[in-house]
Amino acid sequence: xxxxxxxxxxxxxxxxxLLGASLVLLGLGAAVGSTGLSDLRALGQDATAWPxxxxxxxxxxxxxxxxxALLGLAGAVAQGLFRNPLADPFLLGSASGASLGVxxxxxxxxxxxxxxxxxxxxxxxxxAFIGAMAxxxxxxxxxxxxxxxxxxxxxxxxVGVVLGALGSLITLLVPETLPAMQAFLLGxxxxxxxxxxxxxxxxxxxxxxxxxxVSPVLDGLTLGEATARSLGLPLGPLRLALxxxxxxxxxxxxxxxxxIAFVGLAAPHLVRSVxxxxxxxxxxxxxxAGGVLLLGADLLARALIAPQELPVGxxxxxxxxxxxxxxxxxxxxxxxxx
Amino acid sequence: MRAPALQAAGVRAALGGxxxxxxxxxxxxxxxxxxxxxxxxAGKSTLxxxxxxxxxxxxxxxxxxxxxxxxxxxxRARQLAWLGQSEGSAEDLSVWDVAQLGRxxxxxxxxxxxxADQAAVEQALRATQAWDWRERPLGQLSGGERQRVLLARALAVQAPVLLxxxxxxxxxxxxxxxxxxxxxELVAAGRTVVSVLHEISLALQADELVILxxxxxxxxxxxxxxxxxxxxxxxxxxxxxxHPLAGQWVALPR
Numbered sequence: 119x120x121x122x123x124x125x126x127x128x129x130x131x132x133x134x135x136l137l138g139a140s141l142v143l144l145g146l147g148a149a150v151g152s153t154g155l156s157d158l159r160a161l162g163q164d165a166t167a168w169p170x171x172x173x174x175x176x177x178x179x180x181x182x183x184x185x186x187a188l189l190g191l192a193g194a195v196a197q198g199l200f201r202n203p204l205a206d207p208f209l210l211g212s213a214s215g216a217s218l219g220v221x222x223x224x225x226x227x228x229x230x231x232x233x234x235x236x237x238x239x240x241x242x243x244x245x246a247f248i249g250a251m252a253x254x255x256x257x258x259x260x261x262x263x264x265x266x267x268x269x270x271x272x273x274x275x276x277v278g279v280v281l282g283a284l285g286s287l288i289t290l291l292v293p294e295t296l297p298a299m300q301a302f303l304l305g306x307x308x309x310x311x312x313x314x315x316x317x318x319x320x321x322x323x324x325x326x327x328x329x330x331x332v333s334p335v336l337d338g339l340t341l342g343e344a345t346a347r348s349l350g351l352p353l354g355p356l357r358l359a360l361x362x363x364x365x366x367x368x369x370x371x372x373x374x375x376x377x378i379a380f381v382g383l384a385a386p387h388l389v390r391s392v393x394x395x396x397x398x399x400x401x402x403x404x405x406x407a408g409g410v411l412l413l414g415a416d417l418l419a420r421a422l423i424a425p426q427e428l429p430v431g432x433x434x435x436x437x438x439x440x441x442x443x444x445x446x447x448x449x450x451x452x453x454x455x456x
Numbered sequence: 457m458r459a460p461a462l463q464a465a466g467v468r469a470a471l472g473g474x475x476x477x478x479x480x481x482x483x484x485x486x487x488x489x490x491x492x493x494x495x496x497x498a499g500k501s502t503l504x505x506x507x508x509x510x511x512x513x514x515x516x517x518x519x520x521x522x523x524x525x526x527x528x529x530x531x532r533a534r535q536l537a538w539l540g541q542s543e544g545s546a547e548d549l550s551v552w553d554v555a556q557l558g559r560x561x562x563x564x565x566x567x568x569x570x571x572a573d574q575a576a577v578e579q580a581l582r583a584t585q586a587w588d589w590r591e592r593p594l595g596q597l598s599g600g601e602r603q604r605v606l607l608a609r610a611l612a613v614q615a616p617v618l619l620x621x622x623x624x625x626x627x628x629x630x631x632x633x634x635x636x637x638x639x640x641e642l643v644a645a646g647r648t649v650v651s652v653l654h655e656i657s658l659a660l661q662a663d664e665l666v667i668l669x670x671x672x673x674x675x676x677x678x679x680x681x682x683x684x685x686x687x688x689x690x691x692x693x694x695x696x697x698x699h700p701l702a703g704q705w706v707a708l709p710r
Contacts, residue, residue, distance in 0.1 A: 122552050125591060201545075331566065338557055340546035341609070344510050348540075349613075350533030350561045394548040394593045398566075 147179025181310030190408015193382030198336035211277030215253020247369030305431015321370035380438020494668035533561035547595030558612030
């Protein structure tokens with residue numbers, strides 16, 4: 119028996135619990151509408167209600183889960199790659215880069231995020247990916263590498279603010295993009311249809327496999343750059359691959375669901391509070407936790423002021439900000455994560 | 457005749473644009489424990505990094521007779537294990553997972569650890585008395601306990617050459633004594649140990665001493681030699697004196 123059997127069993131139980139929670143929340147997402155909770159079996163018999171469930175509620179719930187999973191995965195990769203528990207796709211500027219990419223795509227090609235075309239969804243994901251990748255590289259260049267935590271976070275904030283301002287400028291110059299951008303900036307899962315789920319699912323599978331393959335580098339990096347290199351790990355190309363995974367995961371989520379804060383930061387912390395394990399497992403568990411968090415938040419956003427609904431990005435910002443403050447408060451007394 | 461463990465010829469290395477090593481030559485014999493000592497800023501850690509291939513330099517470094525730069529990364533990692541100063545925190549990895557990282561150079565990518573890997577990790581953790589904490593996260597250990605786990609990680613590589621930068625940092629005297637015993641066992645088994653130590657009395661327990669001063673080798677010789685002691689006193693501006701005590705040499709401030 120492996121000496122780590124107990125930890126591995128705990129990780130497996132957490133994965134099962136998160137999968138179970140995902141399925142329950144997906145079921146609730148399909149059953150809950152502006153009129154409250156309905157019986158799914160009855161909805162299946164109802165010729166008027168069923169298309170709503172099939173074409174709106176199910177893809178929206180699945181899309182929320184996928185966007186959360188992508189952000190959770192991106193957060194786990196970012197925290198491992200930058201050896202910083204505060205690293206988050208938003209704090210490194212990649213989300214602002216992705217939103218600038220989307221703003222540019224909207225202004226130049228007139229792609230509407232609500233558009234049902236599969237190609238439009240893919241085009242937005244591509245634009246967001248390029249924007250996210252460029253922003254992260256810019257942050258890294260400004261911070262002169264990843265060693266200096268404070269410089270890295272400061273550079274991320276600067277890049278985020280500057281790219282955010284450029285995005286606003288584009289919206290100002292091309293006012294037709296304003297409504298689409300506003301929905302995008304607030305972060306909403308309301309527009310996600312089957313056509314938006316497809317690129318997210320594709321990106322999720324790709325990122326999960328790639329992150330798992332490269333995960334030994336993240337474990338090696340926990341011991342510092344010199345030790346990781348002394349172990350024969352080819353840091354240069356693999357680090358670039360990890361930045362690409364993080365940018366693609368963030369870009370794919372942001373392109374379809376808009377700016378949704380804190381899921382990427384909170385998901386890996388939640389996993390670590392239950393089980394401490396290697397990155398091969400952490401990445402997958404963080405993705406599951408991210409999916410559960412965002413889908414849960416989406417349901418809450420739909421229920422809090424029903425029949426109206428809150429943009430889910432507003433809710434995650436409030437809840438995630440509170441969680442971060444709590445972490446900081448806890449970290450003051452004992453040696454915490456922040 | 458056995459090739460030297462490490463050779464450096466005309467090595468120059470810089471940190472942040474400032475040259476630290478100025479055309480240094482050095483031959484370190486295999487199967488011995490050599491300690492590198494010298495005043496602060498003499499270039500001890502820089503030299504160790506250059507010997508490990510972790511810092512770019514001009515000149516030539518050879519590991520067991522082969523040019524270090526020409527060795528593929530994994531091959532080099534199997535031949536030479538490295539224990540740095542203040543390695544990353546690895547707070548979330550368990551003690552076992554950290555030690556297991558030492559087996560990366562031996563494993564196929566993403567392959568599950570073999571029985572030989574598991575045996576090497578267990579042996580390393582038992583050798584540093586860290587086996588009982590194998591399931592605990594590194595973040596829950598004290599500084600000294602952590603240092604023993606990191607030492608186990610370097611031992612788990614089972615490399616013929618082991619380079620350690622201040623390995624006794626955070627260790628209490630009993631565990632310093634255990635470390636000395638461990639190093640002697642490694643050397644008796646034919647391995648080469650090169651360590652940087654700032655504690656001169658502990659460094660004098662090694663087989664050989666390399667005394668660095670201003671990026672150059674000021675002296676290299678056996679620890680028991682009177683000439684080595686004189687060189688040490690001179691490099692430290694006669695501010696220390698080497699005395700015999702209970703069959704060992706100790707350095708005391710003057």
